[in-house]
Amino acid sequence: MARYGMALDYKNCINCKACEVACKEENGVLLGADKHRIWVGVNEIEGVWPNLSISSSSFLPSQCQQCDNAPCEEVCPTHATYYDENGVVRVDSDKCILCSYCMNACPYDARYVDDRTVTVDKCTFCSDTRLARGLTTTACQNTCPTKVRTFGDLDDPESEISILLKTRDHFSLKANLGTEPKLFYLT
Amino acid sequence: MEVEISRRRFLQGSVALTVVGGTMAGTTALFSEEEKATSASPRVPKTVTTKTGTGKAEEIPFLCGMCVNKCAGFARVENGIITKLDPNPYFPKSRNMLCPRGNAGIQTAYDPDRLKYPMVRIGKRGSGKYKRVxxxxxxxxxxxxxxxxxxxxxxxxxxxxxxxxxxxxxxxxxxxxxxxxxxxxxxxSPNYVDEVSICLETAGGGFFATLGVYPEIDFEHSDYLIISGANRAEAIITPDTMDMFKRTKGRGIKTVCIDPRFTNTAAKADKWLPVNPGTDLAFVLALTWVVFNENLQNEAFMKKYGVGYEEYKQHILSHKYTPEWAEPICGIKAEDIYTIAREFMNAEAPVYYPGRRSIFSPNDYQLRRAMAIFQALSGNIDKKGGYIYGNPIMLPPEYVNAPIYAQAxxxxxxxxxxxxxxxxxxxxxxxxxxxxxxxxxxxxxxxxxxxxxxxxxxxxxxxxxxxxxxxxxxxxxxxxxxxxxxxxxxxxxASYLERTSPVKSYGFLEPAIVQRKAAIKPLYETKxxxxxxxxxxxxxxxxxxxxxxxxxxxxxxxxxxxxxxxxxxxxxxxxxxxxEKPVHEKNKEIVEKAFGPKAWEILDEKGVYYPHMEEYHKQLNPNEFQYYPKNRRFYSTMGDKKRVICKYDHLATRGIDPMPTWHDEWKFSVPEGKFRVITGRHAQFTQSGTTNNAMLRDLIPTNYLWINKGVAKKMGIEFGDMVEIKSEVGKGRLMAYPTEKIAPNQVFMLHGFGSESKGLELAYGNGANDAAILKDDIEPVFGAAVMHSTNVEIRKV
Incomplete structure (x- = not known):
């Protein structure tokens, strides 16, 4: 039992997509641009050459925000979407009927259809692969060249993530929606 | 519904490399029926990606072969199949990371287009007609x-x-x-050519001639960085990429990026200055002029270690390489040059990043010399936060008993x-x-x-x-x-994941030796x-x-x-x-002889060894490891032996300037209506060797032609339009990407695309091949290829 979350030192991100590849290889995710559990959001640069605004060009690594108050879970008619014992938002593919309510409800666009099972898929924090093997890192965290992510137990005050969140300023995406994400972006 | 994406299925009926003869007579695909049966063997995964299991697995240490870096990893092998490549936390060079290419290495090993057995040509050269033998x-x-x-x-x-x-x-x-x-x-045979003369020969050569080293950088302690041409966010080099971008963006290293293109490195910089291609030398000479003119240099350091220092100072001042002189040549404003020169010399630990990239202009050797001397003017050499000479671990030399051929x-x-x-x-x-x-x-x-x-x-x-x-x-x-x-x-x-390779030494500041071990036996009939x-x-x-x-x-x-x-x-x-001995056995012999049997045991298990590793190596937090304690790292090793060769008389004996000097023939100009083509890398590709990788191809579908947005609009070119790029030596077709990130008189294309080999299912006919378009110009010192001297015409097709 833990309450897993992730802190993202997003300014480190160089948009290399190592995380995306590691995720796909670890979790057997299908290829295809629209089939990803994690991604890097890119803002197209503002300005006219050569006067470009560097600050307008940012890389925002993203994935399921693992909300404590997840809209996807609320709308699921078959209870396919559930919180597991570690607070991770999961999908039970046996129960999923692909009504796609959850895909519409997710404010972060973090869900997609796995064409093999024809059910909804999303980031699981590597729950059924790495965590199931007793590891304490996700594939995306472990491989990152610039070490953007820190994964850990939010309930453990001694964990690296708890210390980071205590000592560094951070924000959540679309906090105004009250979804209470467990992904925190460090500033 | 059966929708698993299997590239293997695409191959049926596809026009691929023709294999004729033996039992395969009449087949038109790259793989015979027999081979497809082999591919369906338990040794090759049935799907492109394989979810890792929770059962028994082997973890074999390997060194990545997707580019030149040699990052270390562990291959997870389940039932004889590699299901995942994970970073190796023991190697100080790659610091527990694998980049996207490193992670996608599985796709290279299991690439269905692999050469699977020896073949002998039976058709015309280039026809792709081969017989399996x-x-x-x-x-x-x-x-x-x-x-x-x-x-x-x-x-x-x-x-x-x-x-x-x-x-x-x-x-x-x-x-x-x-x-x-x-x-x-x-x-x-003495007639050997390799990647050196089409890569960074002058960078290594220029730095060696000037400082006696192509240095490492201690990014952990530097506080000011000029990075010109090199694109560390996209052309990933370990450990530079990892160390640098943790400290950019107001977190320790003030960064000035000099690049004609707005790259991902520029996106991480505090200042991006688009330089005219091939004119960085004028920029560095002007920086040097400001330093001498305002007496900002570490005079004691240069007096002690400089060779021909006074002459160089006079050379720079008398040529009047002022920022005002440089501005129209390099396109960087004089006031920016003044500011950067002053900031650099006032910084505690400034670094003019020495590499690493291919040669863009004929003056590249002199550019590297000028950069090295400029760095030395700060005195930030052979010390914490600066250029590092370090202390590499030496492996015993090997001797080959080579015959002497009188007729050669x-x-x-x-x-x-x-x-x-x-x-x-x-x-x-x-x-x-x-x-x-x-x-x-x-x-x-x-x-x-x-x-x-x-x-x-x-x-x-x-x-x-x-x-x-x-x-x-x-x-x-x-x-x-x-x-x-x-x-x-x-x-x-056999691909890099199928072979044990000769042991190798890496690193100056935190050196280690590494061994790549075969994760699986060679696939098919490869060796x-x-x-x-x-x-x-x-x-x-x-x-x-x-x-x-x-x-x-x-x-x-x-x-x-x-x-x-x-x-x-x-x-x-x-x-x-x-x-005489297999590689693994030979590695054991070398390592045991040099460092003892315990060292071999560690190396063979962990893929990495360095003296005191068991004592020094520890995990600091989920993301960081200590490899060497700070007081054991080789920050300063040269003492009074270091030299800064400002004037190198030997060069003059063969008509090369003994001191970096600007020549107006290097001025950048593009005729009206044409574009200068520049090339480079994205983080998801190395070179042509990675363009057939299913995973990487999925991330970057093709090599787009970057063209200035305003210019594209005038030409009626929109995103995704097919355009022809044509130079005096060749042409190609690729899709357009109009963007503000490039100058109106330049275009950019990613290197490594546009393959003409029908044996490469994904790479064939995808995008354009820059080598077909670039002129074969050379620089005068080593005869190395100059990549950015070609003007091209662009038209929508």
């Missing part, structure tokens, strides 16, 4: 030829044992030296080169002199390995003619590259390179010895004196004696 038959074809091509024996007989009739080329990698041993030392002639590729390099030569000069008939003796054979000059050496049309001119081409590789299609005999190599070298050497040794006996007077003399058996054995004519 056994290894013995392939070796025999190299020695004796076939109806379509001559063998090595006949060629060497005709050339009276002039071994220099053999040329060879090789790509970077851990098995590179073995190939050089085989063809260079054992077969006796020296190499000749020296035209237009001030300082020809004996070892790796100049690809362009070597090729062009042969095409122009300027070679003093016939070059009739090319042995090639892991190298794709059709897509890497500028002016593909000439490379094609060069390869067509040869009597015998042999290729050792893992994929049917464009160059492999010109081979008469193709020998399939480890060292096994191929040995078997080929065994096959060639006696028959070629007979030819030498016929023409080599020294050899005849020795045989008379000492007897044939003795001479054959003792003088290295037994070509296979360089590979």
């Amino acid at each position: 056994s290894w013995e038959e392939a070796y025999d074809a190299i020695l004796n030829g076939t109806k379509l091509f001559k063998g090595l024996k006949q060629i060497l007989d005709e050339e009276k044992d002039n071994r220099s009739t053999i040329g060879y080329c090789n790509g970077e990698g851990l098995s590179k030296e073995g190939f050089e041993t085989l063809v260079g030392q054992k077969l006796g 002639k020296p190499r000749f590729d020296t035209e237009g080169i001030a300082f020809p390099t004996l070892k790796s030569g100049s690809w362009i000069v070597f090729r062009n002199m042969i095409l122009e008939g300027k070679n003093p003796y016939p070059v009739r054979v090319m042995f090639m390995r892991k190298h794709n000059p059709m897509m890497s050496v500028p002016n593909t049309a000439k490379t094609r003619k060069f390869l067509e001119k040869m009597d015998l081409n042999v290729m050792i590789d893992i994929l049917p590259s464009d160059t492999a299609m010109f081979a008469d005999v193709i020998l399939p190599e 480890e390179p060292e096994v191929i070298y040995k078997e080929l050497a065994e096959k060639l040794a006696k028959p070629l010895f007979e030819i030498s006996k016929k023409y080599d007077k020294d050899l005849q003399e020795q045989i008379k004196l000492r007897g044939e058996k003795k001479v054959f054995k003792e003088d290295g004519w037994n070509l296979a004696d360089a590979w």
Whole structure:
């Protein structure tokens, strides 16, 4: 039992997509641009050459925000979407009927259809692969060249993530929606 | 619903490399039915990605082979299949990370287009018509030829044992030296070319000539960075990329990025200054002028270590390399140059990033010299936060018993080169002199390995003619590259995940030795390179010895004196004696001898070893490890031995400026209506070797042509439009990407696309090949390729 979350030192991100590849290889995710559990959001640069605004060009690594108050879970008619014992938002593919309510409800666009099972898929924090093997890192965290992510137990005050969140300023995406994400972006 | 994406299925009925003969007569696909059966074997995964399991698995330490960095990882092997590549936390160079290419290495090993068995050409060169043969038959074809091509024996007989009739080329990698041993030392060819003369030869050369080192950077403690041309966010180099971007963006390192293009590195900088391509030297000379003019330099440091320092100072000041002079040349405002020079010299630990990239302009050697001297003016050399000389771990040298060939002639590729390099030569000069008939003796054979000059050496049309001119081409590789299609005999190599490689030493500041271990046995009928070298050497040794006996007077003399058996054995004519032990066994011997049996045990298990590793190495937090404690790192090792060669008189003896000097012929200009084409990398690709990787191709579908948005609009070009890019040497077609990130008179294309080999399902016909478009210009010091000197026309098609 833990309450897993992730802190993202997003300014480190160089948009290399190592995380995306590691995720796909670890979790057997299908290829295809629209089939990803994690991604890097890119803002197209503002300005006219050569006067470009560097600050307008940012890389925002993203994935399921693992909300404590997840809209996807609320709308699921078959209870396919559930919180597991570690607070991770999961999908039970046996129960999923692909009504796609959850895909519409997710404010972060973090869900997609796995064409093999024809059910909804999303980031699981590597729950059924790495965590199931007793590891304490996700594939995306472990491989990152610039070490953007820190994964850990939010309930453990001694964990690296708890210390980071205590000592560094951070924000959540679309906090105004009250979804209470467990992904925190460090500033 | 069956929708699993399986590239293997695409291959059915596809027009691919034709394999005819044996049991495969009549098949038109790259793989015969039999091979498909093999592919469906338990040794190859059935799907592109494989979810890792929770059961038993082996974790084998490997070194990545997707680019030149050699990052370390562990391969997770489940039931004989590699399901995941994870970073190795023990290697100080790669600091527990694998980049996207490293993670996608599985797709290279299991690429359905792999060369799976030896093949001998049965159609016209370049037609892709091959016959599957056994290894013995392939070796025999190299020695004796076939109806379509001559063998090595006949060629060497005709050339009276002039071994220099053999040329060879090789790509970077851990098995590179073995190939050089085989063809260079054992077969006796001096005519070697490789990636050095089409990569960063002048960067290494310029820094070595000036500081005696191509330094590492201690990014952890530097606080100011000028990075010009190099694109560390996209051309990932370890540990630089990881260390640098943790401290940019207001977190320790103030960063100035000088690049014609707004790259991902520029996106991480505090200041991006688009420089005119090929004019960085004017920028650095102007920075240097500001420093001398305002007396900002570390005078004591330069007085102590500088050679020709006073002359250099006078040289810079008297040439009046002012920022106002530089501004119209390099396109960077004078006021920016003043500011940067002052900030740099006022910083605690400033760094002018030394590398690493290919050569863009003919003045690159002088640029590197000017950069190195500018760095030295700050005194931030051989110390924390600066340029690091370090203390590399030396492995014991290996000796090869090489025969001496009396009939072999020296190499000749020296035209237009001030300082020809004996070892790796100049690809362009070597090729062009042969095409122009300027070679003093016939070059009739090319042995090639892991190298794709059709897509890497500028002016593909000439490379094609060069390869067509040869009597015998042999290729050792893992994929049917464009160059492999010109081979008469193709020998399939095991990929990096299927082989144990010779042990290697890396790093200056935190050095270590590393070993790549085979995660799985070689797939299909492929073999480890060292096994191929040995078997080929065994096959060639006696028959070629007979030819030498016929023409080599020294050899005849020795045989008379000492007897044939003795001479054959003792003088290295037994070509296979360089590979008496398998690689793993040899590694053990070397490491145990140098560092003891415990060191070997650690290396073999963890893939990494350095003295005191067990004591020093520890995890600091989920993301960071200590490799060496700070007081054990090799920040300062040179003491009073370091020198800064400001004036290098030896250069003047061959017509090269002894001090970096600007010449107006290097001014950047593009005729109206044309564009200067510049090339480079994205983080998701290395070179042509990675463009057939399913995972990477999924991330970057093709090489778009970056074109300035305003210009594109005027030309009616929109995103995704197909455009033709045409230079005086060649052309190609690719899709347009209008963007503000590039100047109106320049276009950019990613290197490594536009393959013409039908054997590469994903790479074939995808995008354009920059090598086909770039002119084959060389720089004057080493004859290395200059990549950014070509103007092109663009039109919508």
